[in-house]
Amino acid sequence: MTAVNHGRGTGTWPKLTLRPALLVPVAAVGFAALVGLALIAAIGVPVSGAIAAFVDGTFGSLYVIAASINRSTAFALVGFGFVLANRASLTNVGGEGQIAVGGIAATAVALYGHVAALPLGLSFILPMLAAVAAGALWGALAAVLKVKSGTNEVISTLLLSFIGVWLLYWCVQSPALLRKPMTSSATLPESLEIPDETKLPLLTGDYSFPLHVGLPLTLVIAVVVAVLLSKTVLGFRLRAVGLNPVAAHRAGISYARTVVFALATAGALGGLAGALMLLGEQYTLKDGFSSGYGFDGLVAGLLSRGSIPGVIAASLLFGFMRSGGINMEMAAAVPTALVVVIQGLIVITLAGAALVIERWERS
Numbered sequence: 463m464t465a466v467n468h469g470r471g472t473g474t475w476p477k478l479t480l481r482p483a484l485l486v487p488v489a490a491v492g493f494a495a496l497v498g499l500a501l502i503a504a505i506g507v508p509v510s511g512a513i514a515a516f517v518d519g520t521f522g523s524l525y526v527i528a529a530s531i532n533r534s535t536a537f538a539l540v541g542f543g544f545v546l547a548n549r550a551s552l553t554n555v556g557g558e559g560q561i562a563v564g565g566i567a568a569t570a571v572a573l574y575g576h577v578a579a580l581p582l583g584l585s586f587i588l589p590m591l592a593a594v595a596a597g598a599l600w601g602a603l604a605a606v607l608k609v610k611s612g613t614n615e616v617i618s619t620l621l622l623s624f625i626g627v628w629l630l631y632w633c634v635q636s637p638a639l640l641r642k643p644m645t646s647s648a649t650l651p652e653s654l655e656i657p658d659e660t661k662l663p664l665l666t667g668d669y670s671f672p673l674h675v676g677l678p679l680t681l682v683i684a685v686v687v688a689v690l691l692s693k694t695v696l697g698f699r700l701r702a703v704g705l706n707p708v709a710a711h712r713a714g715i716s717y718a719r720t721v722v723f724a725l726a727t728a729g730a731l732g733g734l735a736g737a738l739m740l741l742g743e744q745y746t747l748k749d750g751f752s753s754g755y756g757f758d759g760l761v762a763g764l765l766s767r768g769s770i771p772g773v774i775a776a777s778l779l780f781g782f783m784r785s786g787g788i789n790m791e792m793a794a795a796v797p798t799a800l801v802v803v804i805q806g807l808i809v810i811t812l813a814g815a816a817l818v819i820e821r822w823e824r825s
Contacts, residue, residue, distance in 0.1 A: 490811035490814060491808055494811040505797070507795060511794045512794045515789050515792075515794035516789065517786070518793065519786040519787070519788060519793070528673040529672070530785040534774075534781030535677055536736075537758050539759065540735050540760060540762070540763065542683060542684065543729070544557070544728065544773075545763050546700070547725055548768065549724070550700040552721065553619075554615065554725060554732075555616055555619050556600065556626075557755070559627060560626065561597075562629065562630040563596040563599075563600050563733060563736070564732060565740045566596065567595065567596035567737075568740045568741060569653050569656065571588055572660040573657075577660060586661065586663075589660055590734060594737070596733050598729050600626060601726045604618040605721050630747070634652050634748055635749070651749060652749075655746050661742070662738070665678075675742075676738040683731070700724060703717055703720045739751070739752075759777070761780070761809055765812050776812075779808075787802075
């Protein structure tokens with residue numbers, strides 16, 4: 463009797479192998495959205511109004527589309543760093559702190575580094591490089607702790623995130639650091655606005671569609687990271703250390719150098735995300751500057767299952783979801799906590815979908 467191929471090999475219906483990878487995540491998001499709508503209805507908010515507010519906040523204008531994409535670039539950079547470190551079996555959960563120190567460094571250089579008059583784009587490139595260096599240092603601290611004393615990087619990167627966030631708070635609260643001069647008791651605890659010359663150039667030149675150069679930069683970095691992981695010696699070393707550190711050491715691969723490279727690079731990408739947020743969107747450093755972006759980027763990296771295109775897709779999803787959620791809160795009076803719950807439901811269902819796909823592929 464002829465065996466029937468169910469699409470798991472090179473048989474009659476090869477397209478079936480793609481169906482779980484496409485249908486399961488879509489079904490998971492749909493289920494989470496339905497649960498979210500039920501919760502909205504349960505608190506007495508008109509569901510139609512909430513949906514209209516979400517759609518308007520997501521795709522209602524060119525401005526909100528550009529803002530969502532700009533926000534997604536920060537998520538993606540943190541996600542790239544997570545994937546890169548995870549290739550060496552390292553878990554970088556410190557994106558929030560790396561964004562914070564990156565924002566501090568970019569602000570300090572933009573305001574007090576005398577870079578505004580520099581030509582050839584150096585006025586915004588140098589603050590970005592400062593942010594990259596600060597983030598790399600923050601990631602390298604966790605790497606040194608792991609190599610020298612065996613400290614688990616999950617603990618060290620998480621605690622360094624708290625330090626980075628409180629360092630940000632100190633900087634914007636202290637007039638001796640980055641707080642703008644206080645003219646009255648009502649002066650907000652934030653930095654001065656950075657000079658126009660240090661702001662990221664817009665791709666369109668139109669503030670009604672403020673898509674900035676962070677987008678092509680992020681796409682270039684995505685290609686570089688993908689090639690590094692799959693086609694280079696560094697990528698092979700990361701994978702070797704991740705699979706078996708002892709065997710990698712016997713093969714001449716330095717465990718310490720690989721760990722420092724992985725976590726420092728992940729930190730650098732987080733610092734760059736902070737620079738894009740400051741130089742491309744917010745323009746002033748304030749308490750809460752990182753705004754949970756590091757954790758959203760971490761989740762994007764987790765959901766991607768090691769895929770750089772997967773990071774981009776998850777980052778775009780979170781970027782547009784955040785814009786829609788903000789507008790639901792403002793226009794439809796949906797509580798912030800409920801918006802966060804709905805986002806969490808979508809993340810959980812997507813994570814469950816990833817497990818289903820993985821089991822399908824193994825079967």
